[in-house]
Amino acid sequence: MDKQQRIAQAIKDVISKMMDRVMDRVLITDPFIKENHRANKPLYAALVPDEIFKGSHFERRFVTPFGLVWEKLAQVVALEAYGNCQMGHTISGTVGQVSLRRIQEVLNKLEHSKGKNKVKPNWNEELQYIQEGGGNQIPVSVVCDIFIQNEENGKRYAFELKAPLPNSDQTKVSKEKLFKLLAMEPKLVDYAYFALPYNPYGKKENYKWDFPMRWFNMHKDESVLIGDEFWDLIGGEGTYSNFIQEVNSLGKDYRERIYREFLGIETPPDFDEYLLK
Numbered sequence: 303m304d305k306q307q308r309i310a311q312a313i314k315d316v317i318s319k320m321m322d323r324v325m326d327r328v329l330i331t332d333p334f335i336k337e338n339h340r341a342n343k344p345l346y347a348a349l350v351p352d353e354i355f356k357g358s359h360f361e362r363r364f365v366t367p368f369g370l371v372w373e374k375l376a377q378v379v380a381l382e383a384y385g386n387c388q389m390g391h392t393i394s395g396t397v398g399q400v401s402l403r404r405i406q407e408v409l410n411k412l413e414h415s416k417g418k419n420k421v422k423p424n425w426n427e428e429l430q431y432i433q434e435g436g437g438n439q440i441p442v443s444v445v446c447d448i449f450i451q452n453e454e455n456g457k458r459y460a461f462e463l464k465a466p467l468p469n470s471d472q473t474k475v476s477k478e479k480l481f482k483l484l485a486m487e488p489k490l491v492d493y494a495y496f497a498l499p500y501n502p503y504g505k506k507e508n509y510k511w512d513f514p515m516r517w518f519n520m521h522k523d524e525s526v527l528i529g530d531e532f533w534d535l536i537g538g539e540g541t542y543s544n545f546i547q548e549v550n551s552l553g554k555d556y557r558e559r560i561y562r563e564f565l566g567i568e569t570p571p572d573f574d575e576y577l578l579k
Contacts, residue, residue: 305382309537310544312378314552319555320371324364328564334359335410353565360564371462372499373447374384375545379537380450387536391449393460395486400437405481408432409474411469412517423516432485439487444479446494450536459536460494466502477517480525492524500578501529550577 303311328334334356340347346355347417373389380387408428415421448461460483462476473496496518503509506528509520518526527535530542537544554574561569 305538306540309379309541310380310548312382313375313545313548316371316375316378317394317548317552320367321552324360324367325361325556325563327558328360331564332363337351356565360560369465372465373483375499376448376461376463376532376536379541380448380535383537383541384450385453386451388449390445391460392443392445393449393486393490394443394481395488395490396439397442397482397485398435398437398487399440400435401432401485402435402437402440402442402482404432404435405478408481409478409517411475423519423523425519425525429481429484429525431478432481436486442482442486444482446479446483448497449491450538457493458491460491461497461532461536462495463497463499463532466498466500466528467511468514470516472515473514495526495527495532495535496525497532498529499532504579506531546578553578 336352338357339352339355340477343355377387377389386465408431411421412423444460447463448459450461451457452459459478462479464472468476476496479554480496483491483494496514501509503511507521509528511520514520520526520528533542533545534540553576557573558569561567561573
């Protein structure tokens with residue numbers, strides 16, 4: 303197999319293992335039992351069909367483990383492409399005292415400015431301002447979601463990898479981490495990014511989830527990677543299309559199983575029409 307074939311297989315393996323664990327849990331180890339539901343929530347059961355809560359039961363057991371899958375997917379892709387990738391990697395270095403103060407200054411302005419005086423995010427200007435601060439060096443440690451070192455050229459990449467619709471607090475923390483990583487002396491990472499694994503709005507210029515827009519110019523900041531930009535950077539050209547293809551292929555099989563085995567109903571005629579793009 304060539305590199306992209308290995309990457310496609312690695313993506314398939316990670317998603318399949320996660321979905322198999324979810325199916326095992328909702329069908330065998332932790333199934334929805336309507337008698338328990340009715341006993342615990344008799345008012346709900348009197349007003350709302352059991353099937354609605356059965357769906358919620360599945361959702362809760364799906365969403366939490368899937369939050370960890372993004373990082374695992376990124377790791378298996380980067381290992382194939384670069385030969386080195388770590389999740390939850392700690393980077394310890396020093397940042398100038400003035401630079402640290404400027405990081406908080408930039409973040410405070412983005413958070414608290416309003417109306418006509420509202421400050422808009424501008425990554426390049428902010429980073430330059432912070433890096434020019436300097437001052438007495440203060441020890442700083444940053445835990446990044448994904449750390450990659452290219453074994454061929456030694457380039458080091460740090461990523462804050464978040465779900466496609468992150469909240470404001472998550473985004474603020476991520477931006478602070480990126481600033482600290484890129485202000486360290488001596489330099490310990492060459493590139494640092496805020497990355498979203500896919501774009502529910504389609505094209506990057508159409509991304510419009512308000513919360514991260516407060517902290518980043520999601521359309522223009524070079525520190526922001528969305529969807530294909532992220533996957534093709536860590537895996538090479540064609541990785542994102544592989545990701546989409548594997549998700550859609552697996553989705554058809556698992557959606558059919560969920561209808562028949564979990565919901566106990568036949569699949570509707572259009573059950574496989576929805577595709578991730």
